[in-house]
Amino acid sequence: MLLSDQGAEVVRIDSPKDYPAWIKGPANSVWNRGKQSFEIDVSDSHGKEQLVEHTNDADVIIYDKHPDFYEDFDLSYSSLAKDNPSLICVSLPGFPKGHTYEDLPPDEGIVASASGIYSFNPSGELPIAGEGPSFHGLPYASTFAAITASTAVVAALYYRAKHNTGQQITVPVHDAMYQGMGTALVRHSKRSTGNQEGHPVIKRFYQCKDRRWINVNISFPRFLKPFLDTIDHIEWLEPLTDTNRLLSNETDLNRWNNRFTEVWQNKTALEWENIMDELGIPGTMCRTIDEWLDSEHSVISGATITIDDPIFGKMKQPGKIVRLSNHDHGNLELSRASQIQKPKPEVKR
Numbered sequence: 001m002l003l004s005d006q007g008a009e010v011v012r013i014d015s016p017k018d019y020p021a022w023i024k025g026p027a028n029s030v031w032n033r034g035k036q037s038f039e040i041d042v043s044d045s046h047g048k049e050q051l052v053e054h055t056n057d058a059d060v061i062i063y064d065k066h067p068d069f070y071e072d073f074d075l076s077y078s079s080l081a082k083d084n085p086s087l088i089c090v091s092l093p094g095f096p097k098g099h100t101y102e103d104l105p106p107d108e109g110i111v112a113s114a115s116g117i118y119s120f121n122p123s124g125e126l127p128i129a130g131e132g133p134s135f136h137g138l139p140y141a142s143t144f145a146a147i148t149a150s151t152a153v154v155a156a157l158y159y160r161a162k163h164n165t166g167q168q169i170t171v172p173v174h175d176a177m178y179q180g181m182g183t184a185l186v187r188h189s190k191r192s193t194g195n196q197e198g199h200p201v202i203k204r205f206y207q208c209k210d211r212r213w214i215n216v217n218i219s220f221p222r223f224l225k226p227f228l229d230t231i232d233h234i235e236w237l238e239p240l241t242d243t244n245r246l247l248s249n250e251t252d253l254n255r256w257n258n259r260f261t262e263v264w265q266n267k268t269a270l271e272w273e274n275i276m277d278e279l280g281i282p283g284t285m286c287r288t289i290d291e292w293l294d295s296e297h298s299v300i301s302g303a304t305i306t307i308d309d310p311i312f313g314k315m316k317q318p319g320k321i322v323r324l325s326n327h328d329h330g331n332l333e334l335s336r337a338s339q340i341q342k343p344k345p346e347v348k349r
Contacts, residue, residue, distance in 0.1 A: 004034035013040050013051065015042060017041065029307075033317065038054075042073070064106050088166045089169065091169065092149060094173050096172040096174065111141040140177060141176065141177045144177060147176075149171045156169060200246045200253060204217065209266060214276075214284065216276060216282065223279075226279045227279065292304075
């Protein structure tokens with residue numbers, strides 16, 4: 001999807017014997033928009049010839065296993081590059097070579113569990129009181145693997161233009177995961193707990209006057225100072241930045257927590273969002289999915305688009321994630337989106 005949004009002609013090839021059921025669902029219209037889909041049975045010689053014919057005409061091939069898996073089928077980079085030396089192959093296995101789970105598929109749940117996003121407890125140790133798994137609906141592993149791989153493809157295309165040669169790229173989904181997790185979500189060997197190390201008083205979420213929540217990031221002095229100045233409590237800056245002193249006295253810590261929580265009760269979440277915007281401080285009212293999709297900002301910025309899907313009709317989808325200068329902010333070209341699952345005999349990539 002990322003490459004298709006930037007103008008690449010993308011073809012997805014699946015085996016009819018192992019066709020993912022979700023491809024036919026609504027998710028297909030998002031993640032596979034702009035792609036053409038083919039079913040090729042590679043178990044017979046004719047199917048394999050079809051597949052090789054497509055690969056010989058390709059600029060980039062993306063697959064979801066280690067490169068050596070395809071050597072026996074003459075579909076690895078070393079094999080294909082003999083007839084197509086400028087070919088770029090991208091492998092997206094679940095885990096790197098040498099990893100305990102290197103043979104497992106790049107399944108979102110498997111990779112997320114193994115890399116730690118679903119649990120703050122070290123492998124093989126008993127759970128720590130007060131800690132537990134962190135479940136969410138965001139496909140962190142798949143998303144960051146896609147972002148890493150797509151930028152690698154662009155770099156490889158630039159390299160090819162200069163040196164007239166392709167290359168093999170390998171991006172284990174497990175490794176890409178850590179770009180999204182950050183060190184705060186990883187159990188470090190020198191840390192006694194897996195809790196995120198944040199400010200002892202200033203939290204990320206607060207309930208406001210209208211009982212709506214706001215997500216803010218004001219623990220850094222460069223954000224905290226203008227915020228405290230705005231609420232007429234600049235005198236709080238010194239005690240709130242002396243975290244060691246705050247942690248040394250539990251009574252004072254509780255008092256500061258209560259005091260800071262009460263601040264947000266004075267205004268609605270949207271009022272606070274506007275104040276954060278004026279101050280240049282990261283902060284937003286927590287919205288439902290529908291509220292966000294319909295927000296003026298998401299529509300004007302192109303973060304969400306509406307397409308006329310050939311199967312599901314009018315559909316709201318994420319817009320182009322990357323836009324270069326002079327690119328149109330409008331909707332995705334519907335002609336490309338309407339090509340989903342409409343096979344053509346000849347494809348030029």
